[in-house]
Amino acid sequence: MKGLDEWLEQRARKIARNTSRRTFLARLGGMLAGGAALPLLPVARASAGPDSARVPAPDETIEGPEGDPKSCEYWRHCAIDGSACACCGGSSTTCPPGTEISPVTWIGTCRNPADGKEYLISYNDCCGKTFCGRCICNRNEGERPEYHWYRNNDINWCAGATSQVYNCSIAVVVGQATESQPEK
Amino acid sequence: MVGLLALMLAAFSLAAPLAAEAPREKASVATLPPMGNHSVWVPDRLTQHNLLFDGDSGEVLGMIDSPSLITPKTPLFVRSRNEIYSVDIAHSRGTRGERVDFVSVYDATTLAFKHEIVFPTQSGSSNTSQQYAELIGERFIGVFNQFPNTSVAVIDLVERRFVEEIVTTGCAGVYPIDAHRFAALCGNGTTVAIELDESGSFKQFSRSARFFDVVEDPVAMSAGRTGLRWTFVSFEGQAHTIDYSEGTPVVAASWSLTDEAERSNEWRPGGLQYVAVHGKSGRLFVVMHQGGAGSHKESGPEVWVWDMATQKRVGRFGSPNLTAAFLGSFMGVTEDSFVHDVLNWVLPSGGIHTIAVSQDESPLLFVRNGMLGAIGVLDATTGQSLRTLSEAGLAGPTLRVP
Numbered sequence: 001m002k003g004l005d006e007w008l009e010q011r012a013r014k015i016a017r018n019t020s021r022r023t024f025l026a027r028l029g030g031m032l033a034g035g036a037a038l039p040l041l042p043v044a045r046a047s048a049g050p051d052s053a054r055v056p057a058p059d060e061t062i063e064g065p066e067g068d069p070k071s072c073e074y075w076r077h078c079a080i081d082g083s084a085c086a087c088c089g090g091s092s093t094t095c096p097p098g099t100e101i102s103p104v105t106w107i108g109t110c111r112n113p114a115d116g117k118e119y120l121i122s123y124n125d126c127c128g129k130t131f132c133g134r135c136i137c138n139r140n141e142g143e144r145p146e147y148h149w150y151r152n153n154d155i156n157w158c159a160g161a162t163s164q165v166y167n168c169s170i171a172v173v174v175g176q177a178t179e180s181q182p183e184k
Numbered sequence: 185m186v187g188l189l190a191l192m193l194a195a196f197s198l199a200a201p202l203a204a205e206a207p208r209e210k211a212s213v214a215t216l217p218p219m220g221n222h223s224v225w226v227p228d229r230l231t232q233h234n235l236l237f238d239g240d241s242g243e244v245l246g247m248i249d250s251p252s253l254i255t256p257k258t259p260l261f262v263r264s265r266n267e268i269y270s271v272d273i274a275h276s277r278g279t280r281g282e283r284v285d286f287v288s289v290y291d292a293t294t295l296a297f298k299h300e301i302v303f304p305t306q307s308g309s310s311n312t313s314q315q316y317a318e319l320i321g322e323r324f325i326g327v328f329n330q331f332p333n334t335s336v337a338v339i340d341l342v343e344r345r346f347v348e349e350i351v352t353t354g355c356a357g358v359y360p361i362d363a364h365r366f367a368a369l370c371g372n373g374t375t376v377a378i379e380l381d382e383s384g385s386f387k388q389f390s391r392s393a394r395f396f397d398v399v400e401d402p403v404a405m406s407a408g409r410t411g412l413r414w415t416f417v418s419f420e421g422q423a424h425t426i427d428y429s430e431g432t433p434v435v436a437a438s439w440s441l442t443d444e445a446e447r448s449n450e451w452r453p454g455g456l457q458y459v460a461v462h463g464k465s466g467r468l469f470v471v472m473h474q475g476g477a478g479s480h481k482e483s484g485p486e487v488w489v490w491d492m493a494t495q496k497r498v499g500r501f502g503s504p505n506l507t508a509a510f511l512g513s514f515m516g517v518t519e520d521s522f523v524h525d526v527l528n529w530v531l532p533s534g535g536i537h538t539i540a541v542s543q544d545e546s547p548l549l550f551v552r553n554g555m556l557g558a559i560g561v562l563d564a565t566t567g568q569s570l571r572t573l574s575e576a577g578l579a580g581p582t583l584r585v586p
Contacts, residue, residue, distance in 0.1 A: 081311065104331075128279060128280060129279060130279060131229075131230075131254075138481060139478070140478050140479070140480060140481050141477075141478040142478065143478070143480070143481075144398060144402050145356065145369070145402055145403070145404060145405050146308075146310065146330070146356035146357065146405060147354065147355055147356040147357070147368075147369045147370055147371045147398070148371045148398045148402065149330070149334070149356070149371075152310075154310040154311040154312055155308070155309075155310045155330060156253065156254050156308070156309040156310055156330075158253075159306060159308070159309070159330060159331035160331055160332075162280075163275060163279055163280050163283075164253050164273065164275070164283060164306075164309065165253050165275070165279040165280075166253065166254055182399045183399050184477035184478060
């Protein structure tokens with residue numbers, strides 16, 4: 001019975017983890033009078049520091065799924081929504097062959113369990129080939145609806161690429177966070 | 185040889201009268217009955233179409249192809265013109281080539297393609313595309329664009345033309361108000377009401393007071409409408425109703441969907457399209473689950489129901505086991521069989537991501553899990569599970585009652 005319980009729990013967790021899905025795009029635009037008071041971009045905070053370009057690479061010596069780029073539990077995947085490119089011919093930082101990297105992205109802040117530091121993660125979509133469909137993940141730490149666009153992982157970010165067809169997502173460290181993200 | 189020929193002729197002469205008496209069938213193409221109150225559009229991400237189900241019989245009535253490059257937007261229906269509209273995106277070579285954004289217009293009886301309206305903006309696409317393409321009255325469609333601007337493209341369905349692009353920086357969505365107005369949600373915690381002139385061009389806009397905090401407790405794009413009011417629900421379970429009947433949107437006092445005990449047990453809204461409102465009764469339906477911050481897209485085991493006038497909860501509906509329904513249909517298992525009962529018992533229910541409610545006097549509540557091609561049909565008054573819409577594609581996050 002214990003085995004059945006474990007199977008059911010794993011199955012339920014997998015369903016919960018993988019549900020919802022994917023996608024993409026956006027960016028700023030003109031101005032509807034008054035516009036919106038956009039909060040300070042976390043990516044702006046990252047690049048604002050004088051040493052941001054020299055932040056050492058995060059420690060990736062992590063055992064188990066938190067260290068596996070093919071896992072939804074991978075530490076960089078705290079706000080991913082889509083197929084992990086490591087399962088699709090790419091890696092956590094490279095798009096699969098023949099695809100195109102979206103120039104605009106959404107941003108997450110994830111904690112690296114190896115060094116305990118928070119890193120800004122750019123989730124670039126890889127575009128131009130159809131949905132990879134493998135290692136489909138949906139995690140939403142700090143994720144926000146479309147009106148808070150740079151924190152939204154539903155948008156088809158391939159809209160900024162030549163082809164708007166979504167293939168998978170990478171998770172690139174763009175800097176070390178100077179503070180925890182305010183969105184929970 | 186002559187004998188064989190004679191035998192064949194004799195056999196033919198005997199058979200011929202029988203064939204003449206058999207009913208003569210003629211192949212034809214079906215048509216749709218008038219759009220019923222209990223119809224529902226079921227989009228599928230992989231097959232890129234919307235199936236139209238009859239929620240009473242459980243049968244498929246027809247389908248609309250909806251190229252989108254991701255989840256198809258659900259079709260829009262205008263009864264007075266008996267037309268169905270699909271806001272589509274396509275590349276000239278499938279995954280590459282020139283991109284075209286267009287509204288496909290179909291006859292709602294034959295489902296035959298009538299014409300298309302090409303427009304020059306890039307319509308947004310997302311996992312759910314909720315409130316991305318909506319009717320403004322019966323004459324216009326507002327299409328939410330995300331790149332390079334956040335804006336709304338206005339399409340005139342009568343004149344069959346693109347009218348103009350209205351820039352809505354910092355705001356998202358199209359929430360219809362009346363024949364010439366729609367609203368949008370904004371990142372600074374407000375909502376704007378945008379008014380069009382008679383031809384569909386931008387006339388003016390007005391902004392509400394700030395009513396939510398995007399960092400602390402944002403509202404979902406999923407929302408419910410009662411006449412000229414929209415009710416938005418936050419990640420933490422606050423209901424915010426905005427009255428758009430006046431020039432400036434008026435914010436009513438918010439109220440909590442959960443009491444202290446429920447909050448301490450981490451009950452909160454979640455899913456992909458987790459809010460629905462039945463306009464005539466003023467009932468609010470929300471998918472609920474137990475989870476912490478960041479769980480706002482998780483499916484829920486229950487749908488809770490409130491009377492918005494009294495702000496009292498009037499129902500807690502359990503989820504049918506859609507995992508069993510989905511797998512059972514692939515296995516050829518009927519819902520009244522013992523094997524189906526076993527599947528129900530053994531397989532954990534995936535819960536509900538998405539709900540939609542019909543707007544008639546005997547409403548149905550449609551429930552789905554975004555990763556399963558099976559839709560549950562519940563009596564929206566009692567919560568009783570009535571039937572399953574089976575083999576409803578493979579995956580999709582939304583539903584729409586026409």
